[in-house]
Amino acid sequence: MKEKNGLTRRDFLKSTAVGIAGAGLASLPFESVAQKGVEPPPLKPEKDAVLRVLRWEVFVQGDKDLWNKNTKKWEETTGCKVMTEYISWEDVRPKAAMAASVGAGHDIVLGWHDDPHLYPDKLLDVTDIATYLGKKYGGWEPVCYKYAINPRTNRWIAIPMGGPVNCINYRESWVKEVGYEKPPSNIFEFIKMCKKLKEKGHPPGFALGHAVGDGNNWTHHWLWAFGGKCVDKDANVVINSPETWNALEAVRELYDTLIPGTASWLDPHNNKAFLAGEISVTTNGISIYAAAKGKWPEIANDMNHVNMPIGPVGKPTELHLFNQAFIFKYTRFPNACKHYLMFMLEEPQAAPWINAMIGYVGPSLKDYKKLPIWTSDPKITPFRDCIANMLWNGYEGPEGPASAAAMAEYVVVDLIGDVCVRGKSPKEAARIAEQRLLRYYKKKVSVPKKEAPAPAKKEVPAAPKK
Amino acid sequence: MQIQAEERGWLRLRNAFSTLMENRNFLGFLLVIPAEAILFIFLAYPFILGLWLGFTDTVIGRKGDFIGVGNYVSLLKDSTFWLVTYNTFLYTIVAVLFKAILGFVLAIILNRDFKAKGLVRAIILLPWIIPTALSAIVFWWLYDSTFSAISWSLIKMGLINHKIDFLGDPTNARISLIVANVWRGIPFFTIGLLAGLQTIDPTLYEAAAIDGAGSWKRFRRITLPLILPLLAVITTFSTIWTFGDFQLVWVITKGGPANATHLFGTLSFQRAIPGGHFGEGAAISNFILPILVLCVLISFKYLKRED
Numbered sequence: 001m002k003e004k005n006g007l008t009r010r011d012f013l014k015s016t017a018v019g020i021a022g023a024g025l026a027s028l029p030f031e032s033v034a035q036k037g038v039e040p041p042p043l044k045p046e047k048d049a050v051l052r053v054l055r056w057e058v059f060v061q062g063d064k065d066l067w068n069k070n071t072k073k074w075e076e077t078t079g080c081k082v083m084t085e086y087i088s089w090e091d092v093r094p095k096a097a098m099a100a101s102v103g104a105g106h107d108i109v110l111g112w113h114d115d116p117h118l119y120p121d122k123l124l125d126v127t128d129i130a131t132y133l134g135k136k137y138g139g140w141e142p143v144c145y146k147y148a149i150n151p152r153t154n155r156w157i158a159i160p161m162g163g164p165v166n167c168i169n170y171r172e173s174w175v176k177e178v179g180y181e182k183p184p185s186n187i188f189e190f191i192k193m194c195k196k197l198k199e200k201g202h203p204p205g206f207a208l209g210h211a212v213g214d215g216n217n218w219t220h221h222w223l224w225a226f227g228g229k230c231v232d233k234d235a236n237v238v239i240n241s242p243e244t245w246n247a248l249e250a251v252r253e254l255y256d257t258l259i260p261g262t263a264s265w266l267d268p269h270n271n272k273a274f275l276a277g278e279i280s281v282t283t284n285g286i287s288i289y290a291a292a293k294g295k296w297p298e299i300a301n302d303m304n305h306v307n308m309p310i311g312p313v314g315k316p317t318e319l320h321l322f323n324q325a326f327i328f329k330y331t332r333f334p335n336a337c338k339h340y341l342m343f344m345l346e347e348p349q350a351a352p353w354i355n356a357m358i359g360y361v362g363p364s365l366k367d368y369k370k371l372p373i374w375t376s377d378p379k380i381t382p383f384r385d386c387i388a389n390m391l392w393n394g395y396e397g398p399e400g401p402a403s404a405a406a407m408a409e410y411v412v413v414d415l416i417g418d419v420c421v422r423g424k425s426p427k428e429a430a431r432i433a434e435q436r437l438l439r440y441y442k443k444k445v446s447v448p449k450k451e452a453p454a455p456a457k458k459e460v461p462a463a464p465k466k
Numbered sequence: 467m468q469i470q471a472e473e474r475g476w477l478r479l480r481n482a483f484s485t486l487m488e489n490r491n492f493l494g495f496l497l498v499i500p501a502e503a504i505l506f507i508f509l510a511y512p513f514i515l516g517l518w519l520g521f522t523d524t525v526i527g528r529k530g531d532f533i534g535v536g537n538y539v540s541l542l543k544d545s546t547f548w549l550v551t552y553n554t555f556l557y558t559i560v561a562v563l564f565k566a567i568l569g570f571v572l573a574i575i576l577n578r579d580f581k582a583k584g585l586v587r588a589i590i591l592l593p594w595i596i597p598t599a600l601s602a603i604v605f606w607w608l609y610d611s612t613f614s615a616i617s618w619s620l621i622k623m624g625l626i627n628h629k630i631d632f633l634g635d636p637t638n639a640r641i642s643l644i645v646a647n648v649w650r651g652i653p654f655f656t657i658g659l660l661a662g663l664q665t666i667d668p669t670l671y672e673a674a675a676i677d678g679a680g681s682w683k684r685f686r687r688i689t690l691p692l693i694l695p696l697l698a699v700i701t702t703f704s705t706i707w708t709f710g711d712f713q714l715v716w717v718i719t720k721g722g723p724a725n726a727t728h729l730f731g732t733l734s735f736q737r738a739i740p741g742g743h744f745g746e747g748a749a750i751s752n753f754i755l756p757i758l759v760l761c762v763l764i765s766f767k768y769l770k771r772e773d
Contacts, residue, residue, distance in 0.1 A: 094739045097526035118742055119527030209633070210720035212740075261611025263723035264633030273612045401525045401742050408741035409546075410722075417724035422636065432545060439544060440743075 033367040034347045038136040041128040045336035049080040053340075054096065055110035056089035056323070059164055059287065062356030070349040077343070080336050090212065099328060107331040108341065113147070113392075113407065116158040116326045117399035120150040123157040124327040124334055129342040130156035137347070138367035146392045146399065147322055158324040159341050160364035162354075165320040165386030166217050166283045167305040174202040174280040183281060183306050187225055190309040191250060194257040197280045204281035205258055205273050207265035208417055213321055214267050215413045218283045218308070220319040222254075223247050223412055224391060225311025230406060230437055231397035237437045239415070240430040246312070248419045248426035255420035263421040275299060283308065286359045286383055305382045307389060316389035320362070362387040402440040411436050519748035526742035537749035547750070550728045556640065557729060558708045561647045565708075566701055568648065569655020574689075576656065577663045587660070594653035602717035605646040609633050609718065633719055636726035643727055646714055651707075655700055662696040663689070695768045702765040706758055730754050 053071075058064040064086070071082045085106070087095065092111050099105030100119035109115070116123055130148065134140050140148075144160040168183050175183060178196035194204045207214040223229065228244030231237055255262075259279050262269075270282040275296060282288075292300035308318050327337040343349060345365065354363055355373040359380035363369060364387055374384040394403025406412075411433050418429035486492050520537055524530030541547045576587055593601065608616055609632035617629040633639045666689065674684050712731035715721065721728035721736065728736075730750055738747020 090740065093526070093742070097742065100527040101529075118525070122527065209722035212720075259611075260629065261631045261634040263635065264609075264611055264631070264639065264719065266720060266722075269611065272610075276612055278612050404526075405737070405741040405743055408736060410725075413722075414724050417722070421634070421723045422726075435545060439540060 032347060033137065033351070033370045035136050035138070035367075038132065040132050040342065041338075043129075043335045043339045043342070045078045045080050045339045046333045047079075049078075049333035049336035051080065051082045051108060051331075051333060051336055051340060052106045053082055053084045053108045053110070054092060054099075054106040055084060055086060056092050056112075057086045059285070060290075060357050060360045062358065063353070063361070066349075066353040066356045067344075070344055070353060071340075073349065074340055074343045078336070078339065080333075080340075082340065103328075103330045106328070107333065107337050108325055108327050110161060110323055110325045111158075112324075113322050114394065114399045114401075114404040116148065116324060117150070118401055118404060120152070120157050122329055123150075124329050124331065124337070125155045125157065126159055126327065126338060126341070127156040129338050130159055133159070133342065133345050133365060137345075137365035139365075141364050141366060141387045141390075143322070143387065143390050143392050144364050148324055151398055158326040159345065161323045161325050161345075162361045162364045163320040163322040163387055163390070164213070164285050164360055165362040165383050165390075166214065166285055166318070167307055167382045167386065168281060168309070169274060169284050169288050169303060169305055170281045171202070171299075171302050172304050173302050174200065177202075182304065183309070185306070185309050187250070187309040187311040191254050191257070194254055194281065198257040202280035203257055203259040204254075205262050205265070205270050205279035206254075206283055207267065207270050208255075208258075208262045208413065208420065209265045209269075210410050210413065211265060211267045211269075214270060214283060215265070215410070216407055217319045217321070219412045219416045220391075220393070220395075221308050221317055222251055222311075222416065224317035224319075224395060225309070225313060226250065227311075227313050229396050230394065230403075230411065230433075231441055233396050235397040235402065235441050237434055237441050239437055240427075240434040244415075244430045244433075245426040248416065248429060251416050252419055252426075255416075263417060274303075286380065289379060290358065290360075304379050307382050307385060318386060318390045319393065320386055320390050322387075322390070322392070323361070359383040397441075405440045406437055409436065409440075516748050516751060519744055520752040521749075522745045524744040524748075526744065530745050533745070537746050538753075541746070541749060541753070546725055546728070546733070549725055550730060550733045550750075551753075553640070553725075553727060554709065554729045557644060557647070557711070558705060561644045561651065561708050562701060562705050564644070564648045565651040565655050565704055566697070569652045570659055570697070572652065572656040573659035573663055574685075576660055587657075590656055591653050593650050594657075598650065598713040599717060601650055602646070602714045605642075605649075605714070606718045609642050634723055636723060639719055639723060639727050643715060643718060646718065647708060647711065650714070651704055654704060658700040659693060659697065662693050666692050698768040699765050702761045702768075706761050709757055709761075710754055 055067075058067075068084070071084060075081055089112070092109065093115060096106070096109040096111050096115060097118060099109070100122045103122075130140070140160060148156050148158040148160050150157045170183050172182075174197060175181075175193065178193060178200055180193050183193060184190050197204060206218050208219075209215060223244065226243050226247035228239065228241060228247045230239050259273065270279070270284055271288050271291070273279045274282050274284070274288050275291060277299070286305075289300060289303060289305070292303060307316065310316060325341050327334065327341070331337055344353075350363075350365075350368060351371055354361065354368055354371055357373075359373060360383075362383055362385075363371075366388075369384050369388075374381055392399065393407050394400075397403065414436075415429050415433040418424040418432060419426055424432070519530075521532055521534060522530035523533045523536065572590065576583070576590065580586075608614055611629060611631060611634060614629060614632065616632075617626070620626045621629070631638060632642045670688050671684055674688060679687065710731050711729055712735065715727055715729055715732045716735070719727045721732050730753060734747045734750035736747075737743050737750065741747070
């Protein structure tokens with residue numbers, strides 16, 4: 001309990017920054033992961049192009065340092081200029097939408113989840129660079145095809161940059177104390193472990209407030225793990241199903257084991273509670289570990305990570321924040337934009353960039369999982385596989401305004417909250433969620449006429465069947 | 467001949483212009499145009515745009531079509547919207563009531579003579595002066611389920627044996643937010659009413675005292691009737707602000723747990739900006755409108771009476 005007394009708010013805030021900065025400085029050995037003999041598409045950046053890039057303010061300083069360094073390198077190589085604007089990650093969506101609406105603004109945006117599908121017809125086709133990068137770096141993770149391809153045209157409209165990913169964070173000694181080597185991957189065993197942890201006075205804690213990242217991620221995972229889902233492939237609302245009820249029955253058991261107060265938790269709460277020694281298990285990115293390494297080494301030594309448990313569906317069903325870069329058609333420098341994004345994801349730039357992010361952002365290109373950062377510390381390794389394990393927001397339906405609205409409305413977080421916090425029965429909660437989803441999914445968004453489905457071209461790699 | 471005609475025309479125009487300039491109504495109109503333009507561009511236009519958006523199905527990145535009252539009908543069938551309506555009324559009524567009572571009491575206390583009167587009055591204003599986003603963060607920490615200073619103090623004093631779940635339980639969360647709002651809003655009542663109290667002629671009280679009126683009677687018969695119009699106006703303003711509150715809720719709970727603390731303002735933002743449904747978000751804001759118009763009418767009535 002020593003660490004509990006030692007932690008103050010100020011310490012927490014300071015140490016997060018220190019830990020991140022310290023870890024980011026580690027230089028790692030370099031060994032090429034690229035496939036040989038893959039020719040890049042012939043792109044010639046327009047002369048004296050000036051690109052305006054909008055991206056989210058970073059979670060790790062190393063991200064910004066290397067991103068800026070790589071950008072400078074591109075400027076030197078091409079003689080063009082890049083103006084990068086960093087804004088809070090939650091503000092990217094409205095700003096990008098404004099640009100899409102008025103047809104002017106940033107040339108490139110690094111947005112989230114469904115953003116490209118809110119205005120697909122306004123985005124530049126980037127199939128050529130996506131295909132090239134995929135071939136050269138071992139292919140894209142399966143979820144990328146759903147996120148970055150416009151299903152109506154079967155063309156890439158965005159370049160997946162990876163995602164700030166979540167794992168189960170746990171205290172090794174406490175988990176061992178209740179008889180487990182590590183948190184079990186079977187979801188029912190996982191609940192059993194949580195019960196034992198609570199009995200020992202070390203309850204778990206998962207954010208169940210309107211936490212944009214942590215709340216949405218684990219609740220979607222939980223629902224999908226039991227086979228529940230908001231919509232089917234054709235966007236019919238199917239949330240009110242026996243699978244959902246099962247998920248809700250199970251989550252009620254889990255909720256009984258949690259530390260009081262999780263219903264109010266926003267994104268930072270679980271970090272603070274974990275570092276204060278109040279909880280034994282939570283879901284989070286690597287930020288807790290990074291902070292602990294800087295200020296609370298006893299916690300860093302005693303903590304570890306595993307991927308999210310697997311439910312009755314028998315396969316991983318994770319959800320993580322997902323980041324992708326897209327180019328607006330109105331840009332005066334389409335070639336320069338594409339060249340820039342391609343350049344940033346080429347190994348000489350991407351490898352040090354991903355290494356500098358010390359496991360915060362999981363890669364979307366498969367071969368970047370071979371980078372040394374993922375094995376430099378075994379506690380980072382589970383984050384490597386998160387993007388491979390993830391489904392998309394709005395699973396199993398299409399990406400678009402409805403899936404974006406459902407997530408922004410916290411339908412799944414509230415579904416679980418209704419059962420755990422408001423004491424509703426699983427069937428009642430599922431019915432409420434169904435009503436809320438129907439408000440968005442019944443409104444089919446009309447397909448612009450000029451965008452008749454184009455036949456798929458050979459260069460488009462088909463999404464792997466799962 | 468032609469030149470003469472031209473000159474005559476010119477003269478006539480000049481005369482007309484100077485007559486126009488001497489017309490007080492026209493000149494007045496001309497002089498307020500700049501101010502009107504600013505009001506139109508920054509107030510009326512966004513307001514009208516908001517009204518219009520409420521009647522369309524605009525989503526982010528796409529132009530919407532006019533759908534009449536579609537958004538409103540759909541909202542009336544939405545259980546979340548009804549929950550939010552309930553939350554907003556509860557929040558406003560309870561918070562304004564407490565702000566008014568506590569603010570009035572404080573104003574009466576501060577109206578007395580005591581040492582360091584000026585300093586105390588300045589301190590009273592603090593919650594009002596601090597940016598809301600900042601005080602919201604302070605309350606966010608005070609209500610934290612792990613680090614709450616309130617829980618910590620009560621546990622150390624031996625009054626409770628576990629941390630209080632301020633924001634995790636729907637009822638607690640509502641109470642906590644109302645307390646934060648009351649804390650922030652009291653100074654507005656206090657300072658406003660204090661100014662009013664000071665305008666009451668002391669001879670009235672003296673005369674009443676000579677006639678044998680006790681302090682309660684003096685309050686009932688002199689203070690209250692004289693301060694009532696001002697109290698009504700201040701209450702109206704406070705109601706408008708509380709009804710449209712956003713920052714406190716958004717920082718502290720984002721509307722959770724399970725939508726128990728969502729207000730019109732936060733739900734409207736959530737659906738319009740992160741959710742991308744501009745039309746629906748605008749429609750929710752427009753629901754605030756009739757209430758605000760009512761408030762303004764009441765306020766007008768009392769302002770007129772004061773004149």
